[in-house]
C-alpha cells in the first residue's frame with residue numbers, strides 16, 4: 001500500500017529510533033508491537049520517562065493522578 005502520510009514532521013521523541021519524523025511508521029510500530037502511545041503525545045517531561053502507557057498519558061494530561 002502506498003504511503004500517503006506526511007513523513008517529514010518535527011519529532012519530539014528522544015528515544016533512539018529510525019522512525020523519527022515518520023509518523024505513519026511510528027504509529028504502526030507502536031500499534032503492531034503493543035508499545036503504547038507514541039512519544040509525541042506526551043509533554044517533554046513525561047516523554048523522557050519512556051513510559052508510553054495509556055495510564056502515563058492520562059497522568060501527563062491530568063486525567064488521573
Ligand code: SF4
Nearest residue numbers: 013015017026038039
Ligand atoms: S514514539 Fe516510538 S516509534 Fe515513534 S519515534 Fe519515538 S521511539 Fe520511534
